[in-house]
Amino acid sequence: MDKPKPLGSNPEEVKSELARRAELISTRLKRTIEFANKLGKRGRQLKEAVEYYIAKSFWLNWRTIAALTGPSMDYLTPLDSRIMSFREFITEWVGAQFKRQLEDYGIELPWYWKYWEEETKWWHHSFELGIYLWRRTLNIHNRGPTPEERKWLEEKYPGWEENFGRYWDLYAKNYIEGRPPLPKTAPLLCNMCQVPLISIKPGRHVVIYQKEINGRIYNFCSPVCMWIFEQEVERYKGHMTYVDRMAAMKIKLSPEALTNIERLWDEIIWNMGFTEAGEAGLDPTNGAWALLYKEKDPEYQKRIAKWMEA
Template identity: 30%
Template sequence: MAAPRKLSMKQRYAALTRDLDWDLSYVDEDTAYPYTSFEGIKIHDWSKWEDPFRLTIDAYMKYQAEKDKRLYAVLDSFAQGQGHLQLTDPSYLNAMKLFLQGVTPLEYQAHRNFAYLARFLNGPGPRFAALCQSQDELRHAQTEIHTLSNYNKYYQGFHSWNHQHDRVWYLSVPKSYFDDAVTAGPFEFLIAIGFSFEYLLTNLLFVPFMSGASFNGDLPTMTFGFSAQSDESRHMTLGLEAIKFMLEQDPDNVPIVQAWIDKWFWRGYRLLALVSQMLDYMLPRKVMSWKEAFELYFEEQMLGGLFPDLAYYGITPPRHVEHAIAEKEVLSHQVYWTLYQFSFAAGFTTTVPSEDAQKWLAEQYPQTFEKLYKPLWDKASAVVDNGGRYFYQGLPQLCQVCQVPMLFTEPGDPTTICQRHTEFEGERYDFCSDGCQWIFEREPEKYVQAWLPVHQIYQGNCGGPTVPDVLAWYKLQPGDNGEIAGNVEQTAWEAWHATSSAEEQAPAPVAGN
């Protein structure tokens, strides 16, 4: 036998992945891959797709099993050692409640839709990359559930996350975002999730949550986060590879991709409004302000680093980005003020920021906090001092596209609420911003379908006509919602800590009851 040609890593990878594919001859390619033409993207050569990671299944299994072994060891020891008692404060968990209710179901949706790509992209390279990502996303959904499952045993707000994701008003913000992405075609999904979500905005979403966990004594979430992020770097690569691949395949793809970047930047940015208040208000021990995070992770890394790279292809920074930049001074304050007033109908709790917290906010936001937002908190404090708690009576109007209540202000004018509207087939639709209006006007047939929670409540589709009916339909339990101070969680927390400081006593009282 002649001396065999040994395969290099690259050849071996090709032999073990894309060479498994074959040219179909008993069915048409268009019948087998029916969804890659309607969006107008032109691909001439699928083999040009690069997979820098070159992971084969044996290596994937080995490393992923090792990562999960480490992660579950941390979860188990945290649970065994009652690690939850080491949190800075139980109110920290509001951030995690929002995460489980709002983000975990998105990871799950990503799992399912990357399977769609793993079936329907014509090229075996991207199909395999999508299949790996589909598996990873299932991992993330499940490890998040398992990480937060221990908190669910002792704290409120976690118990009905999946039921609530499909129903509760503020959760229609993340749900509609992802429903929008999975109902788009495969290429738009790659830009929406692979690129915009996993590359452009991922650090803004995950790093604050994970650093927040680390700063507030939440070791499991920090461990989970780092573990998930190691997969995320593969996903970021897929997203960047996807956009470059589309842009390089045909110049006609450039304007289509640009419009998707414009749309999905704004869609994702509006979703991150929930993260902004989490950073600035929900974390008892602060990590960094939204403004600082936005400047670092978006303005510096993306506008300064990524977009000059994409300029080579004729791609420009996203439309409406100037509004997002201008809004960084006011965003989190407006969002949290709204949540404060509506938290009687939420799966998390809110409170007036402490004196220290307000001092920190004033330092972080010297232009806006004391002038515009401190007076609101002073008023809310006065109500509390008189034995009350201010909740808004009624239901907010929601933006037809992002589904956030209409709480944002006019660009450059932080005291006037921004309202836009468009007539379509005789109906009026309202929007929170130029960005959302622009998105609607590109695809009105899509956005008129939106399941808007407030409309649904008015139509009687959410358990009944009264607030208690709706809250029961949400499966909210006492202590899930409303004010932090005096809530069952705080009471239980104080009792647990009183017990542990008074040496060994009888078992601590059961929370709540």
């Protein structure tokens, strides 16, 4: 799949692209189920392994889909071209199809299904907040939602304003005050799926799941990623994320980078392969979306006052 970007410039293009992605995902999962089912017929021990294989496959596919298609659908596609929300797409076009495929073979849903259903309501919103903040480390041009897009998000995801709108308000406040929001650190990455640990669950701050093995702390974005890791500890325990390698000084940095945060960020970006000026992810509007809050959103100042008091 491609990196997050608009799915199309009109509803017809968006519908066609969604159909293409749904077909790719469904075909991949169907092949996994068919292969696993053949193995499962050879004995109970293999049947249990098959159930794990299917659960693992669906979850890691979900992480990729949510990271790429979620922001594309709900944030980057023009408002007048959106034909449904990401949650509607993933539950109706992917999740429902996956359930039917499992039922056809008499295989039970993964144990985490209820947790997954809840994640479809919030995870990609949290992820979008993170990739916007850490946009300098990505070759993804990203922007914040406009006031009109926020109304759409609240309609599709009741509670979005309370749970995620506050962060966009504060990002906008920084822009308006001449301080574009940029982080001062590198994000932690999940030791299983490799996504940044930026999962802001509704009503809570960032949630990180951890496991210690021989003095090393492993970080996970969800109980499911930690569960997968625990099933195959020997396979995964030696793997180091990009941030792990940087912290262990396995990525070459100059002496200046160790004392100068701006230089450190530049070298992190260079090491990720984005070496040309302007090539790393940018806000193509240069914060113009934030100015719309001040100019066209009469509730903006009230919300800022509320968030600052919280």
